[in-house]
Amino acid sequence: MFTCEEVASRYAVQVITVWDWIRKKKLSAIKIGREYRISEDDIKMFEDSRRTTNSIS
Structure with a gap:
């Protein structure tokens, strides 16, 4: 589980x-108390929902 801060750092936002x-x-x-956690x-x-092209397998 990642915090919002970790996700922000990952995407440089x-x-x-x-x-x-x-x-x-x-x-x-998932909201736990006052904080969110992202799996x-x-x-x-x-990431998959924002792909601009489909990868070819």
């Missing part, structure tokens, strides 16, 4: 951008 992705349901997350599977789905 501000934490508020990650919060916005979560609020707009672009990125799935590796949710990050993979987020």
Whole structure:
């Protein structure tokens, strides 16, 4: 599980951008208390949904 800060660092964006992705349901997350956690599977789905081309196997 990743924090919003870790996801922001991974994509070189501000934490508020990650919060916005979560609020707009672009990125799935689990809310624990006042904090969000993002799973590796949710990050993979987020990345796959934003691919500009299909990879050829």
